[in-house]
Amino acid sequence: MKYDVIVLSGIPGSGKSRLARKLKGATGETVSADDYFVGPDGQYRYIATEISLAHDKCKREFDRAIQSRRTPIIVDNTNTQVSDIEYYIVQGRAAGYDARVIRVTADPADAFARQTHDVPPEAFERLWTRFNQRNVLPDWHVETTDCSSASVYF
Secondary structure (H helix, E strand, C coil): CCCEEEEEECCCCCCHHHHHHHHHCCCCEEECHHHHHECCCCCECCCHHHHHHHHHHHHHHHHHHHHCCCCCEEEECCCCCHHHHHHHHHHHHHCCCEEEEEEEECCHHHHHHHCCCCCCHHHHHHHHHHHHCCCCCCCCEEEEEECCCHHHHC
16 A cells, blocks of 8 residues: 655645545545644634644644554645645655645635635735745655635535
């Protein structure tokens, strides 16, 4: 069996989570720092001071998925910088997984309107700027997909 790690990279509202659901299949698992902020009532409540705790939990869930030999394992975070992505690529490869990055592109105005976490305009602009710097390492397998298409959403 081939084992895959897929690290999604994109701005909020670009379609990463919808793409993750399409890629996951019956045997896959999606890990996301966002899950940390979802309460028992299913409501998302972001707490800025706990972002590092959210990413630590995401990495623990990723490690657990690797130990369980889940495939594909999809990392659904913004992942706009090498430091955001590197852990997942390195750990995935060390465990024998094929690891790749999928850059999810979309029109920034549409993405801002679609995003569900109320990211303020200033923070959204910072994420957009970082995403456009295309921070990846040369030995990473990187693909790009445009999720602006309505077919991705319906």
